[in-house]
Amino acid sequence: MIRRMNARDIPAAMCLKEAAGWNQTTNDWERVLRLDREACFVDERGGHVIGTTSAVRLGADLGWVGMVLVLPRMRRRGIARGLLQHALSGCRSGRGSPRIWGLDATDMARPLYEQSGFQAQEVIERWQRPAEGATAGERPEQPERGHWPGSMQAIDRRAYGCDRSALLLDLWSDPTVEAVTDPSGFAFGRPGSSAWFLGPCVGLEPRPMEAMVRGLLSRHAHERIFWDLLASSTKAREIARRNGFRPVRRLTRMLLAEDPARRCPSDADLVFATPGFEFA
Numbered sequence: 001m002i003r004r005m006n007a008r009d010i011p012a013a014m015c016l017k018e019a020a021g022w023n024q025t026t027n028d029w030e031r032v033l034r035l036d037r038e039a040c041f042v043d044e045r046g047g048h049v050i051g052t053t054s055a056v057r058l059g060a061d062l063g064w065v066g067m068v069l070v071l072p073r074m075r076r077r078g079i080a081r082g083l084l085q086h087a088l089s090g091c092r093s094g095r096g097s098p099r100i101w102g103l104d105a106t107d108m109a110r111p112l113y114e115q116s117g118f119q120a121q122e123v124i125e126r127w128q129r130p131a132e133g134a135t136a137g138e139r140p141e142q143p144e145r146g147h148w149p150g151s152m153q154a155i156d157r158r159a160y161g162c163d164r165s166a167l168l169l170d171l172w173s174d175p176t177v178e179a180v181t182d183p184s185g186f187a188f189g190r191p192g193s194s195a196w197f198l199g200p201c202v203g204l205e206p207r208p209m210e211a212m213v214r215g216l217l218s219r220h221a222h223e224r225i226f227w228d229l230l231a232s233s234t235k236a237r238e239i240a241r242r243n244g245f246r247p248v249r250r251l252t253r254m255l256l257a258e259d260p261a262r263r264c265p266s267d268a269d270l271v272f273a274t275p276g277f278e279f280a
């Protein structure tokens with residue numbers, strides 16, 4: 001039975017993500033639910049959650065599919081397909097449904113999304129830096145968190161060509177998320193269950209971005225760190241490499257859009273890190 005997910009399902013959802021070796025925390029599931037409670041679903045059989053999917057409306061223009069997980073022993077029985085169809089049919093019908101849907105697909109799941117009309121846009125890579133054993137640095141001075149600055153929203157909109165402000169405001173308001181901003185952009189980072197996670201990072205210039213990123217990384221040198229970036233973003237790759245990161249995984253960013261020329265982000269040069277595969 002497919003039904004809406006609620007907070008009581010999070011422990012079961014965490015078991016599914018652990019079976020898949022993912023990095024999300026309870027907090028990440030809560031964020032997904034907070035952003036769009038109506039668009040997260042579980043498949044429950046005999047009182048057990050065996051699959052999950054989210055299809056979060058991030059704004060008027062953009063929706064994102066994520067957290068597509070099925071218990072290993074229940075795979076290849078159409079459970080993910082059922083969840084995806086259910087999630088998208090609810091979210092794509094009616095007024096206010098986003099014009100673009102996106103997701104970051106593992107190789108295993110890519111055929112499933114192709115069958116639903118998603119088209120490959122580009123490669124997205126996970127880079128990793130191992131724990132270096134060095135002592136932790138100072139926490140960078142945290143900006144005032146009262147409201148998400150309009151100037152930052154404008155930079156993000158320029159990069160993405162659509163509205164991600166609900167997601168960014170949620171991250172901005174979360175005390176476990178570390179944030180650095182300067183007039184040219186912003187960089188966030190947050191804890192993960194197996195590695196500290198850098199992102200999202202969006203900015204107009206690589207030099208101040210590298211300074212912001214270094215500020216965040218310095219405090220986490222003793223931890224393994226993940227950084228997800230678009231393979232086409234040469235500047236992000238250069239900064240990642242210079243700071244000790246190496247690519248460890250490749251996924252495919254896919255879009256379902258009326259206009260097949262649409263891209264997300266629209267200017268990949270401004271996107272130095274994405275927010276995790278469950279978001280744009």
Ligand SMILES: CC(C)(COP(=O)(O)OP(=O)(O)OC[C@H]1O[C@@H](n2cnc3c(N)ncnc32)[C@H](O)[C@@H]1OP(=O)(O)O)[C@@H](O)C(=O)NCCC(=O)NCCS
Nearest residue numbers: 020068069070075076077078079080081105106109111112
């Ligand atoms: C990917 C995953 C969600 C698929 O769940 P599932 O319930 O087994 O998928 P379905 O049975 O609905 O499969 C739908 C279609 O996807 C494709 N597919 C699914 N698993 C596949 C695999 N291991 N290899 C190749 N194709 C696969 C097939 O085309 C399949 O249709 P078919 O069985 O009629 O050939 C599941 O394997 C999983 O949890 N994997 C680990 C986490 C993950 O990668 N999630 C996707 C994130 S983008």
